[in-house]
Amino acid sequence: MPADAPADRSRRDACPGAVTVHSAADGGLARIRVPGGTMTAPQFHAVFAASAALGDGQLELTSRANIQIRGLRPGAEAKLAERLREAGLLPSLSHERVRNIIASPLGADQPLVDELDRELCSWPELAGLPGRFLITVDSQGDVSGLGGDVGLARVGPDWALLLAGQDTGVRVPENQTVTTVIAAAQAFLVERRQQGSTAWRLHELTEGPQRILRRLALPVTRRRLMVRPAVPLRTGFATPRTLVVGAPLGRLDAAQCRELLRAAGPTLRLTPWRSVVLRGVEPSTIIGRDLITDPNSPWHGVTSCAGRPGCVKALADVRADAAAWLRERPEPSTQRVHWSGCSRRCGRPQGQVIDVVATEEGYEVNEKLTTDTAAALAVARRNT
Structure with missing residues (x-):
């Protein structure tokens, strides 16, 4: 849907999850949330093995750095959930659709993302967030432009608090980041209820950012961070040993998954541009199987x-x-x-x-x- 299209929220948010599977023409569609995009190599292997056993054998990368399995057979949801739980990819059944956290793919913020994810899952009421509600953690100036509902953007030693993708003027110390983001998400639910709204996103509420900011009652600076449009991370070597690998139209077959694992270290990081970041890669490494490594592809x-x-x-x-x-x-x-x-x-x-x-x-x-x-x-x- 175009950004300027009117939102129709008269229907229930049917955003798929890993357990709440969407029925598509080619079978069940499961979306596995990967907060911050980081997966261990065994986790990535477990997901494509699940697709081979239960789905169409391929993986889809999404614009929120998550991963999807298509073509699930009827009744495969329980087996998929069991596999994901064993791999550590399903820490909460009640919150699995709302674990939407994007972080800078080349940043070092996964510990902060993990802490945010644990805290998010610890509050029962936050399971009521819409499946489209998005949190961004931006240390590199690259993901704030994706328009998260609540965001953190690095400003010197502190973080700027973003609401609906715009800087609020609030500056959050490192030790208060998690509590501030959780408070903003809680305030969204309270404000939505008071407005009698069915909004899925913060900007859909009447004066959403302003009202959430008033509820938080945090000091505001006059200076504002200019949020830049998000620019896709180009494929190729981002640093001498960090390789960004693209998936054609965001789809990976089993051979391509194995090729990624062959070149990967202990972890892989999914990006919001349907690519994968591999760290510790030797400059002489050649990636085949029709994966994209040429920045001019x-x-x-x-x-x-x-x-x-x-x-x-x-x-x-x-x-x-x-x-x-x-x-x-x-x-x-x-x-x-x-x-x-x-x-x-x-x-x-x-x-x-x-x-x-x-x-x-x-x-x-x-x-x-x-x-x-x-x-x-x-x-x-x-x-x-």
């Missing part, structure tokens, strides 16, 4: 929803069409491009994006209708 910045046949609402096989377009593209786009199987635009990144949207008549590219796939590809190429 034409796949950079291109995303899509599931499309046909996985989604019953999709009007086209957008993955195949996007791949066909990419095969004809000589160089990477200077803008991000998102292919959607219908007007819901699932998985669309935040910010400026060229929208290629399937309709009954063909594709719309930035709301201009074309009559066939070839024309859509040509328009998308001209726009990039």
Whole structure:
């Protein structure tokens, strides 16, 4: 859904989880929350082994640095939950859909994320947060622009408190970060209840950030942090021994998962740009299996929803069409491009994006209708 589209919250938030599985055209869809994006190598192996045994054998990386399994057979939820619990990826059944914490993929903030996650799961009322409610922890200036409901952004020795993606002027000492974020999440639930609202996100409340800030009653500075738009982390070596590996359209097959594990150290870190950060990688390491390591790859910045046949609402096989377009593209786009199987635009990144949207008549590219796939590809190429 585009950022400026009106929100319809008349229905229940049906955001899938690892236990609350969504029924898709290709079977059950489970979304496994990975706060901060960090997984141990055994955990990553456990997830793709679960997909091989219970689902379609592939993994999907999401725009919130989580991971999905598709094609689950009926009744597989209990077996999946058991596997995830044994791997340490399901610490709370009641809170598993609300453990939405994104952190800077190249930062060193996983201990803070882990503490936030434990505290979040310790408050029974916070299980009532919507599955879309998002917390960001930004030490590198790269994820605040993703528009979290509550966020922390590093400012010198302290952290700036962000609400609905904007700096509030509150500065939080290191030892008060967790309590402040939890208090803001609790205040959201109280304010939503008092407004009689069904909002899923903080900005959907009437004067949401202002009212939450008043409830927190924290001192405010006049200086404000300028929140920059989120820019996708490019694939390739980010440092001499830190490699960012992209997954084409965010999808990994079993061979690609094994290739990642072959090159990985003790941990892997998922990013909000459907890529994986590997640390301790030798500069001579070659990653194969059609994974993306070239910072100038034409796949950079291109995303899509599931499309046909996985989604019953999709009007086209957008993955195949996007791949066909990419095969004809000589160089990477200077803008991000998102292919959607219908007007819901699932998985669309935040910010400026060229929208290629399937309709009954063909594709719309930035709301201009074309009559066939070839024309859509040509328009998308001209726009990039």
